[in-house]
Amino acid sequence: MAPARLKYKVESFLSHLALAISENAAPLFLSLTLLDHRAEKMAGKSMFRYADGFDKFLMFFGTLGSIGDGSQIPLTMFLLKDVINAYGDKNSGLTNDMVDKFALRLLYAAVGVGLSAFVEGLCWARTAERQTSRMRMEYLKSVLKQEVSFFDTQTGSTTHEVVSLISSDASSIQVALCEKIPDCLTYMSTFFFCHVFAFIVSWKFTFAVIPLSAMFIGPGLVFGKIMMDLIMKMIESYGVAGGIAEQAVSSIRTVYSYVGERQTLEKFSQALQKSMEFGIKSGLVKGLMLGSMGIIYAGWGFQAWIGTYLVTEKGEKGGNVFIAGFNVLMGGLSILSALPHLTSITEATSATARILEMIDRVAETDREDKKEKALSHVKGEIEFRNVYFSYPSRPDTPVLRGFNLKVPAGKRVGLIGGSGSGKSTVISLLERFYDPTDGEILLDGHKIKRFQLKWLRSQMGLVNQEPVLFATSIKENIIFGKDGASMEQVINAAKDANAHDFIVKLPEGYDTQVGQFGFQMSGGQKQRIAIARALLRDPKILLLDEATSALDAQSERMVQEAIDKASKGRTTITVAHRLSTIQTAHQIVVLKAGEVIESGSHDELMLLNNGQGGEYLRMVQLQQMAVQNETFYDSNIEMDRRYRHRMSTPNKPNQCEIQWI
Structure with missing residues (x-):
């Protein structure tokens, strides 16, 4: 070359x-x-x-x-x-x-x-x-x-x-x-x-x-x-x-x-x-x-x-x-x-x-720890003993301070208090979303920390104020409460939650898609689907975190009926904003700054301090005043509407007089 x-x-x-x-x-x-x-x-x-x-x-x-x-x-x-x-x-x-x-x-x-x-x-x-x-x-x-x-x-x-x-x-x-x-x-x-x-x-x-x-x-x-x-x-x-x-x-x-x-x-x-x-x-x-x-x-x-x-x-x-x-x-x-x-x-x-x-991150609470135990039979007795707690994101701000509460099996307890008093925290601790910084929580006399976490949560049904629905069908949302449940069990749970009637009226029934975060359902419908999901697993303990506070009167009545039906025979803890929803509870607990300040039935709390009442009576009176004001306001609006309607009707001039109260 x-x-x-x-x-x-x-x-x-x-x-x-x-x-x-x-x-x-x-x-x-x-x-x-x-x-x-x-x-x-x-x-x-x-x-x-x-x-x-x-x-x-x-x-x-x-x-x-x-x-x-x-x-x-x-x-x-x-x-x-x-x-x-x-x-x-x-x-x-x-x-x-x-x-x-x-x-x-x-x-x-x-x-x-x-x-x-x-x-x-x-x-x-x-x-x-x-x-x-x-x-x-x-x-x-x-x-x-x-x-x-x-x-x-x-x-x-x-x-x-x-x-x-x-x-x-x-x-x-x-x-x-x-x-x-x-x-x-x-x-x-x-x-x-x-x-x-x-x-x-x-x-x-x-x-x-x-x-x-x-x-x-x-x-x-x-x-x-x-x-x-x-x-x-x-x-x-x-x-x-x-x-x-x-x-x-x-x-x-x-x-x-x-x-x-x-x-x-x-x-x-x-x-x-x-x-x-x-x-x-x-x-x-x-x-x-x-x-x-x-x-x-x-x-x-x-x-x-x-x-x-x-x-x-x-x-x-x-x-x-x-x-x-x-x-x-x-x-x-x-x-x-x-x-x-x-x-x-x-x-x-x-x-x-x-x-x-x-x-490789080891969770602080291992839900599948095989070394922990599970009870063969759960009665549902719950006890909080001198519990202290602060959220990890705010460790310097105590939420519960020496909280004590005993809930007998099968009884219904209502938790009330102002914002930040620790009501919802009680439910979070019971579900072991968090563990107390001090004190103990017991189920049937056993510390809940010793139970398998998955087993513990399987004994509870939780319904939140704003229910979370997945972007799938109503049936799949209910079945999420119990893997492998049959269609018959789904329907029975929906009936117990007063949800079956409105579901079957939908064009696709239980196969109806609820949309992203359940946006295609009304508030009452979402809440009843969430209750059906909780009831599907037949829990021994029912946890209700302000389940009706965001609903209108008609939806609240339907959901409350479902809750009353679901609570029978179950230990139920209800966090309430509207006091009317927990008046029939066996025990009402009033919290303030993470501490129990009053406890008893509705009648007992109304007669505290020789009939003068306490914090509970004050909260009842405030809500009654709010309801009266709302009723008076709605009544005046309705009367004003009728007055304007009659004034615009020339054939009936003598029917336009209204007495205002």
């Missing part, structure tokens, strides 16, 4: 290599620094934690397939070595038979590489799906095990992150296992075989030019560390922006009703502005790094010169130098092609750390 032609081809290859390096060096060193940054956090947190024996089998053969796939270019060039040398030698005696033999070798190589690529794709795709499915399941299982206080202390952005991990981060891990890791193995295999064959065909040339491949390491190490810090800050600021967007979408009706689109966009824009600032700085650093790598072209000029020198002065065969140069070139390009994949693997490694951090 003529030296001029060789020099041209070598320079052409090297110029393309230099361009590829300048475009892809940043991801390499960003990945290296990110890996170093995450190394400590990733101790014991492998992306392959959920690989079983079959997955290891798949990964083993997938790796072999990647290695075989990566040998395609170097093997092809190695097989072409003799052909190129023969074409460059006028006295080689190259014949068609020799060309056919070389072509047949290439065919065998193509078949082998094709089979390797098939095995690679099949094995890695299969194991990626299996492993990430297990990881998603374990993640959600861990989230559902966490205590309520964990979610109370989350901000909007961190809550968004907890939710997004199961989708976005798990998907990035699956892509890394399915595509990025096998591709990196393929490129590394190409790099290895290219340099091995380059040494075989022309060790002098290869030995001289390989050190030049490391010339871009210096700038990358310096600037990569800076870029890593900037990108981590960008990711954090994007998380804040995502939290704002999620809150706006989940509360879209509130945003619309208060015309809050502009405020939401302003907050979102402010969060994105920080990300933009970090992005500009990152771009500046990347530009400086790429600009500093112009020295690489000088190295590639040396490679072109040394190749020409070996052919003209040292007698190296042109084909050997060409193949060696091409292999070194393709080996370098293969590493550069792996850089974007290496960046994705680095991101997946970080995602793995975040997911496994949640999976």
